[in-house]
Amino acid sequence: MGTEQEQRRKERLDRGIKVRSDGLYALMSWRELSYLTVPRMVLIVGFLILPLIMPSMYWERVISIVCIYALLAISFDFMAHFLGLVSLGGAFFIGVGGYISAVLNHSLGLPPLVSIAVSTIVGALICTLVLLPCLPLRGVYFAIVTLMYPLFLARLIEALNILGGTDGIMGLDSFPGRWIEQYFMILMVLGFLFGMRRLVNTDLGLVLRAVKDNDQAVRASGMSITFYKAIAVFIASAMGCLGGACLVHIYMWAGISLFALDFSILPIAATVIGGSGTLVGPLLGCLILVPISELLRAFGTLRIVFYSLILVGFIVLRSEGLMVYGQRKYHQFERWVRV
Amino acid sequence: MSGTPILQVKEVTKAFGGIVALNRVSFEVNEGEIMGIIGPNGSGKTTLINCITGFIKMSSGKVLFKGRDISNKPAHKIADMGLTRTFQIMRPYYSLPAYKNLVIPLFSPRARRTGGWRGGGKLGDRDTVGIDILEEIGFERDSFVPYKMASSLPTGYLKRLELARCLALKPEIILCDEVFSGLSMSEIASMVPLIERLQMDGITLVMVEHRLRELFRVANRVMVMNFGEKLMEGTAEEVMTSEKVKEAYFGSEEVEEVMTYA
Numbered sequence: 393m394g395t396e397q398e399q400r401r402k403e404r405l406d407r408g409i410k411v412r413s414d415g416l417y418a419l420m421s422w423r424e425l426s427y428l429t430v431p432r433m434v435l436i437v438g439f440l441i442l443p444l445i446m447p448s449m450y451w452e453r454v455i456s457i458v459c460i461y462a463l464l465a466i467s468f469d470f471m472a473h474f475l476g477l478v479s480l481g482g483a484f485f486i487g488v489g490g491y492i493s494a495v496l497n498h499s500l501g502l503p504p505l506v507s508i509a510v511s512t513i514v515g516a517l518i519c520t521l522v523l524l525p526c527l528p529l530r531g532v533y534f535a536i537v538t539l540m541y542p543l544f545l546a547r548l549i550e551a552l553n554i555l556g557g558t559d560g561i562m563g564l565d566s567f568p569g570r571w572i573e574q575y576f577m578i579l580m581v582l583g584f585l586f587g588m589r590r591l592v593n594t595d596l597g598l599v600l601r602a603v604k605d606n607d608q609a610v611r612a613s614g615m616s617i618t619f620y621k622a623i624a625v626f627i628a629s630a631m632g633c634l635g636g637a638c639l640v641h642i643y644m645w646a647g648i649s650l651f652a653l654d655f656s657i658l659p660i661a662a663t664v665i666g667g668s669g670t671l672v673g674p675l676l677g678c679l680i681l682v683p684i685s686e687l688l689r690a691f692g693t694l695r696i697v698f699y700s701l702i703l704v705g706f707i708v709l710r711s712e713g714l715m716v717y718g719q720r721k722y723h724q725f726e727r728w729v730r731v
Numbered sequence: 732m733s734g735t736p737i738l739q740v741k742e743v744t745k746a747f748g749g750i751v752a753l754n755r756v757s758f759e760v761n762e763g764e765i766m767g768i769i770g771p772n773g774s775g776k777t778t779l780i781n782c783i784t785g786f787i788k789m790s791s792g793k794v795l796f797k798g799r800d801i802s803n804k805p806a807h808k809i810a811d812m813g814l815t816r817t818f819q820i821m822r823p824y825y826s827l828p829a830y831k832n833l834v835i836p837l838f839s840p841r842a843r844r845t846g847g848w849r850g851g852g853k854l855g856d857r858d859t860v861g862i863d864i865l866e867e868i869g870f871e872r873d874s875f876v877p878y879k880m881a882s883s884l885p886t887g888y889l890k891r892l893e894l895a896r897c898l899a900l901k902p903e904i905i906l907c908d909e910v911f912s913g914l915s916m917s918e919i920a921s922m923v924p925l926i927e928r929l930q931m932d933g934i935t936l937v938m939v940e941h942r943l944r945e946l947f948r949v950a951n952r953v954m955v956m957n958f959g960e961k962l963m964e965g966t967a968e969e970v971m972t973s974e975k976v977k978e979a980y981f982g983s984e985e986v987e988e989v990m991t992y993a
């Protein structure tokens with residue numbers, strides 16, 4: 393080894409960061425700070441300039457759809473990984489949020505941004521109340537129930553011919569402008585993403601994870617597991633209802649296709665591809681899956697075949713998910729430091 | 732020992748399908764005392780704790796805590812009143828460091844009201860309070876044991892962690908399900924003073940144990956169970972000399988050893 397190299401050694405990127413206690417990054421230098429913030433900045437800036445570089449109106453619309461799926465996927469990941477409830481309720485949340493916003497806008501004449509806000513809260517309350525009896529259910533049983541609700545509601549609307557029946561509610565107001573639409577969606581996704589990442593590391597987030605790991609110990613600690621599950625389900629369904637409410641104003645129409653299975657399945661696929669438990673991964677997964685699914689639209693029904701192949705390929709080859717893989721690799725980067 | 736009953740268990744019965752795990756068990760625990768419960772494997776001791784603390788519904792019977800009926804109330808409400816329990820099969824949060832395990836009970840409404848074991852009604856920073864509680868029950872802060880992952884802690888510490896979870900609530904009574912079992916002689920030797928300290932602190936203790944010798948040292952009164960029924964109740968000497976108890980434990984070396992030792 394030459395003298396020059398003796399004064400420098402290789403060090404992993406996360407070294408200075410890992411040794412310090414969790415959560416509290418007493419960062420030593422701008423350089424270290426940048427290792428943490430650069431990936432975040434790339435995500436935020438990249439997402440914000442996305443609408444500016446889209447070639448056509450059609451692709452601008454795709455961005456909004458990506459955002460709606462991203463809200464669902466983050467909500468799924470939060471429920472599954474931090475609460476232990478596997479939910480197939482994406483369609484349920486979308487449908488409830490969407491129909492409420494449609495009614496508020498169509499019958500009461502509320503402007504879209506107001507009806508979206510109201511239906512996010514009211515929709516989440518309704519979803520939480522309806523799911524309340526199912527909260528003690530675990531694993532596949534909870535998943536089945538959340539899958540049944542949208543089917544049930546869609547058939548109910550069809551059979552009773554309420555809320556516009558099979559025609560749906562037409563002529564809803566759209567967002568005040570397409571820039572507002574896109575940036576509203578993007579800011580919501582980023583807001584929820586970073587909000588949730590913060591939430592899961594607070595003491596409340598710790599309690600939620602404890603409910604997942606060890607619910608008996610939580611009960612023995614004098615805390616109602618149903619209460620904490622309900623709080624988490626409220627947050628998760630609020631994200632879904634927000635997505636649904638935005639969707640009806642984007643398409644200016646609410647119909648029973650809001651209860652379509654896609655809203656339940658695609659977020660899960662996105663989470664698998666992006667990496668579960670990271671909350672960013674599901675967003676990444678949506679950024680990949682939704683455009684692909686749009687591109688494949690040209691192939692008609694064959695689209696499902698391609699789509700499934702891509703999905704299986706991802707699961708077989710990189711079951712940990714892109715984000716988990718990426719994070720690991722990123723932290724393993726080595727740099728030269730002076731000794 | 733004031734002699735007023737803090738916990739009254741009346742004719743508690745529990746049947747799992749055809750198996751009667753508890754058959755009309757009644758006893759009282761006085762404020763400030765240590766009551767031992769012993770009995771052969773499968774005699775219903777854990778089931779009794781589960782019924783009292785609301786973790787399973789009892790078939791019939793009544794439980795009064797400080798005179799209030801708590802029969803079949805939800806477990807978290809009973810814990811919130813100050814009646815806590817440890818688990819025979821320890822239930823730490825393995826993925827968290829020891830002190831973070833206490834952040835969860837310290838988040839509970841009762842801990843917020845009481846401020847934790849040593850708190851005077853106001854809860855401080857949860858991490859700090861958690862570490863203080865751990866240090867007081869034997870997690871040496873100097874050797875960083877409170878910061879170790881629960882999954883890497885030996886049984887002795889995990890048993891203490893079970894107790895710590897109860898203490899975080901500032902409990903009035905703790906039902907301990909075999910805190911001595913699985914511990915070495917020296918670990919038990921250090922656990923006994925801790926139990927005595929809890930009693931001096933005014934915490935009432937019910938201790939289900941198989942380690943009779945150690946239990947008899949600390950317990951003021953002992954109840955013996957067999958096949959889901961209460962066999963007898965009395966002081967340690969009365970139990971040790973009882974023919975009925977010898978019969979129930981027939982063949983058990985532990986008891987023979989204790990009996991001869993007595």
Ligand SMILES: Nc1ncnc2c1ncn2[C@@H]1O[C@H](COP(=O)(O)OP(=O)(O)OP(=O)(O)O)[C@@H](O)[C@H]1O
Pocket residue numbers: 747750752770771772773774775776777778779819
């Ligand atoms: N959930 C359950 N379902 C069916 N039977 C049960 C259940 N829990 C306990 N039992 C039965 O009830 C009886 C009492 O069990 P319990 O666990 O209370 O005994 P124990 O005194 O705590 O024994 P040990 O000293 O081994 O811990 C046993 O026969 C057991 O098989």
Ligand SMILES: [Mg+2]
Pocket residue numbers: 776777778819908
């Ligand atoms: Mg037992």
